Amino acid sequence: MTELLSKQNTSCAVAIVGRPNVGKSAIFNRLAGQRVAIVHAERGVTRDRLVREVLWDDRRFELIDTGGLGQLEAPGDPAILPSERLEALVRRQVEIAVQDALAIIFVTDVETGVLPQDAEVADFLRKSGKRVFVAANKADHAGRDAQAAEFESFGFAVFPVSATHNRGFKALMAAVLPTLPEMENSTQQAPLRVAIVGRPNVGKSSFINRLLQSDRVIVSAMPGTTRDSVEIPFVVGRDLQARHYVLTDTAGIRRAGKIRQAVEFFSLDRATRSIAGADVVALVLDATQGPTAQDKTIASLIQNHRKGCLLLITKWDLMTKWSELEYREALGKAVPFLSSAPAVFVSSKTGFNIRHSIETMDGVAAQISxxxxxxxxxxxxxxxxxxxxxxxxxxxxxxxxxxxxxxxxxxxxxxxxxxxxxxxxxxxxxxxxxxxxxxxxxxxxxxxxxxxxxxxxxxxxxxxxxxxxxxxxxxxxxxxxxxxxxxxxxxxxxxxxxx
The missing domain is CATH 3.30.300.20 (K homology (KH) domain)
Incomplete structure (x- = not known):
């Protein structure tokens, strides 16, 4: 499949990088012109890379939001498993974003001033060899511009900005844009938008990574690793035969009674909106667990939005109890709405039926039209x-x-x-x-x-x-x-x- 799949071109990309909770996602939303990334006071809300095509002063470029570099949760937080090294996984995502980008917007916080973590991020970016521009965030008025000057010690150009008050971005982007080449105007047809939805930890991110053959989204055994809805453009084929897609990896949809944190409410809202904005929805089910009450709830959500639907039965390499036909019959009885939806039995570990899943998405897209x-x-x-x-x-x-x-x-x-x-x-x-x-x-x-x-x-x-x-x-x-x-x-x- 390697020769068929290629990731979206990021040769004209700008990455937003910084330590946790300095306002990276707020700046991303401000530059993107819409509320895309979840913005919350909790540290480490953004974990995967978020990508949007942005038009600024008639110039198009890819904007990449990244997770915070540094400690994600308070020490001893039971939500973090040391064995999973979630911080290292987030750092890997940042490294890939920096590698793909031509320019870096390094976000800092004028309220806290220079912290050791900021210095570590600056050293990391300096070694990348990329053009770096410091966005000293939370400079809500001119009186704070002097505080932004502290960050000049890093050796990068500093621009006081405020994501909250939309201040300072004109000067920042006037410096960033000349470092980018002109993006070619695309004449391709609108991509097929496919939302990947399901309960937490059923294998959504693993499936996408296997499909793209890259560590595109963070995969962890800890439920709830994906918090934002991550849009991933990719292409199948080349030249005139190229077919364009946008996969949306959504946060796992929990039962309402299990949503305890504010961020989880935002994640549920984003997942729901991803379904509403998709052409086709792939409902991911864990073959080792069978359909649950929550799977039925998610299926109803797809039905209520009247979206084309297919089923991805993951972890099929672990299933020895039932055949595909037996599982399909049991699924149809448990969730009648899904009895007519096409099902693809896949294994992200072995790659079984991964190619067929793309063909099935194309088939459903043709059906709905x-x-x-x-x-x-x-x-x-x-x-x-x-x-x-x-x-x-x-x-x-x-x-x-x-x-x-x-x-x-x-x-x-x-x-x-x-x-x-x-x-x-x-x-x-x-x-x-x-x-x-x-x-x-x-x-x-x-x-x-x-x-x-x-x-x-x-x-x-x-x-x-x-x-x-x-x-x-x-x-x-x-x-x-x-x-x-x-x-x-x-x-x-x-x-x-x-x-």
Whole structure:
């Protein structure tokens, strides 16, 4: 797969680096022009690299936010496992960002002044050989500019800034931009946006790293290692055959009762927004644990946002109890909504089915954009209607006169009916299942919009559409003892009946 995958070009990148809690993410959000990174007073909130393409004074460049260099948690904090060396993993992410970047924005804090940690970061950046610009943050007014001068001892150009008050960034960027080459204007199609979601520690980051064959996101056995939603652009293929993607590695979605820290609330919000902004959502399940109540909750979240969905069953190399078919059947019974979604059984450790996961993402992306031929659409629904008639609801049965597709992403079908209150969820699911089978829409959401036919008098219209694919009468079965027009056959008194 190495020859097929290439990471997004970062030859015109600026990395934001510094010790924890100096305001790196706030500056990242200010320069990016939107609230992208989680900003919180807790130290070590940002752990992975966050990347955004930024337009500043008509110049495009990649901006990289990094985790803080230094101690992440208070000594003795039970949330940190020394054996995992989370600090070393964060440092590795910073090293990669510095290596990829052409210029570095070194963030410091004028309120605290120069600290030993700042000096260590300065030494690290000096050895990189990159152009470094000091953003002395929290210089909220001109009276603090003199305090920013303390950082000139590092030998880098210093610029007093305030992320809170949007102060000083014009001068900072006027110095940074000349060090960057012009980025070529891209003519490529919009990338396929895929959100990777699931419970904490089910293997989301491991899957992405295996897919990209790099330590792109921090992988740890400690649940909750990923806190922000990390967007990762990458390309499959080359030249005219190149296909562009943006993977979003989201924080693990916990049960509401287990969210104890403010940062976890922000992480949940980001994960939810990542689902809303995605074209396709990959729900990651741990094969060794099976579907849990929280998996069902996340599945409902995907369903409510009406997103194309596929399942990534990770750690399949550890599964010896069930076959793929047996697991799939059990999953469909436990979470009915997922019964139609395509499933890929993968192993991040061995690389099993990693390539197939990309092909499945492409397949779901094609499904959600499918245009259904009106004739085939109506014939499929007619046949389904004739196989299984809708049930009576308060003495009346649903009649469908005509159907037409009115939208994609999600696939939206307008049904002209006699009474919009007569379509019950079970029959709606049955009709959707018929469409999935005919058109191969396993991973695509389908939405029915009902329009009740009303005559000028205000009563339901009796005439149906004259469309060639629609029957001359509503889609319904003829009841025993009725004529073609639905009238009851009456026998004369005393006339013999059939025996």
């Amino acid at each position: 499918t245009q259904l031929p009106t004739g085939v659409l109506n014939r499929t629904l007619i046949q389904a209607y004739e196989r299984v008639a809708p049930p009576y609801v308060k003495g009346k049965r649903l009649k469908i006169f005509y159907a037409t597709q009115v939208g994609i992403k999600p696939i939206t079908i307008l049904l002209f009916v006699n009474d919009s209150t007569k379509l019950i969820p079970a029959y709606e699911a049955y009709l959707m299942g018929a469409l999935r089978k005919t058109f191969g829409l396993e991973g695509a959401p389908i939405v029915f919009q009902l329009k009740q036919r009303v005559a000028r008098s205000g009563t339901p219209a009796k005439k149906t559409s004259n469309h060639s694919t629609c029957p001359s009468q509503p889609w319904r079965r003829r009841e025993p003892g009725t004529t073609r027009q639905g009238r009851v056959r009456l026998r004369r008194k005393g006339s013999p009946g059939r025996h």
